[in-house]
Amino acid sequence: MFKKILIAEDHQSSNISVQKTLQDLTIDNADYVYYCDHAFSWLKNAIRDQDPYEVLITDLSFEEDNTIQQITNGIDLIKATRAIQPDLKVIVFSVESRPSIIDDLFKVHGIDGYVRKARHDADHLKEALRAVYNHKSYQPSDVKQSIRDKNSYEFTTVDIAIVSLLYQGELQKNIPQCLKRRNIKPSSLSSVEKRLNLMKETLGFTKNEQLAVYCKEKGLI
Template identity: 40%
Template sequence: MFKKVLIAEDMDSINLAVAASLKEIGIENIAHAQYCDQAWLMTKKAIQDKEPFDLLICDLSFKKDHRNEKILSGKELINILRSEDPDLKIIVNSIEDHPQTLRELWDTGNIDAYVCKDRQGLKYLKEAVETVATGKTYNSPNIDKILQRNNLLVLNEFEVNILNLLAEGKTQDEIQEELRKKDIKPSSKSAIEKKLKEMKEVFQAKTTIHLISIAKDLKLI
C-alpha cells in the first residue's frame, strides 16, 4: 500500500473527505495542495528530501483567484509531474467525464486510474487506490462505460481547437492567428477550411453552426 500521498484539490470539503477515505484503508501520511503550482513545489521538495510521494490524487479543474499561477490545470500538472517523476502513481479524481478528456489522458500513459466524483465516488476512489497499489489500472464504473462505447469519437488537438474557437465566435482569420500563437500545425487558412469540410462530412453537418452543435451534443468540445 502507498505510504505517502499528495491530494491536489482546491475544495476543502473534498480534501478532507478524500483524506478520511485514505485513512480507512491504512494510509496516514497525507499532504494537501489547493493549487497546481503548490502541488508541483511540494513534489519537487519531497524528491529533493529523498522522501518522494508514492501517489498523487489530482482534480483536473482548479478555480482561479488572485494568485499568478503558472500551472493552470490538473492535466498540465499531471504531465509535468509524470515527466519529472516516472515512478509516481497518479489517480484523477474529477467530476469531468468528457469522452475527449478521458481518452486523451489515458492515451498519454500518464495516469493510472480515473475516478468520477459522484455519489459513490469515495468508494470507487478507495478501490482505485487499492488497485493501483497492486500495479494495475482502474476506472470507476461510469468512466469505464464511457470508454467502452464502440462509437466513441475522439478529435485531435487541431480539430478541437478549431471547433472551440468557432464556438467562441472567431473568424477563420482569427482562428489562423490563434493556432499560430499556440504553435499548432497546420495553421494555414486552407488547412482550416479543408478540416472544416471534412468534419462537416463526418458529422453530416449542414452548416458550421450545426457542426458546433453536434460536437457539443457529443461532448467533443
C-alpha cells in the first residue's frame, strides 16, 4: 500500500475522518493541511528533499477566510501540482455530484480517483486507494448512473453560450452579434429562439428564468 500521502481538505471534520481512514489502512505517513497553498508547499518541499508524496487526496472547494491564498481551489491545486510532479496520484474527495464537473476532472485534469462525500464515503475512499494502488482509476458507480440520468437534454455549445449570455444580462436580440463575435455557428436570432424553445420544451419549462436557474444549478453556465 501507499506510504506517503498528503491530505488537502479545509473542513476539519472531513480531514479528521480521512486521517482515520488512512490509519485503518495502516498508512502512518499521512500529512494533512487545511489550505491549498500549504499543500503545494509540502509537495514542493517533499520533492526537494527527494522524498515525494505518492498520493494527494484533495477537496475541490476551499472556503475563503482572512488568510489570503494564491491557490484557492482543488482544481488549481491539481494544475499547479501537475507542473512539478506529473506522476503524483490524485484522488478528489468532494461533495460535487454533477457529472459534467466530475468528467472534466478525469478527462481534462487526469485525476486517478473520485470519491463523493456521501453515505459510504469512508469505505469508498479505502476502495479508491486500493484501486489506484493497483494502477486502476476509481469512479463510483452512482456517478456513472447520474451521467445517464442527466441525458434528459444534451446541451450543445450554442445552447450553453446562449443561456450564459442571457444570464450575463444580454438582451436576446443582441445575442446573435455576441455569437458571431465568438464564431459560434448558428447565430441568427431565429436560431437563438429555436434553441431556447427546444431547451425549455424538453425540460418542461415555459420561461427563461426557469432555464437559467436549471443551468446554473447543473453547473453548465
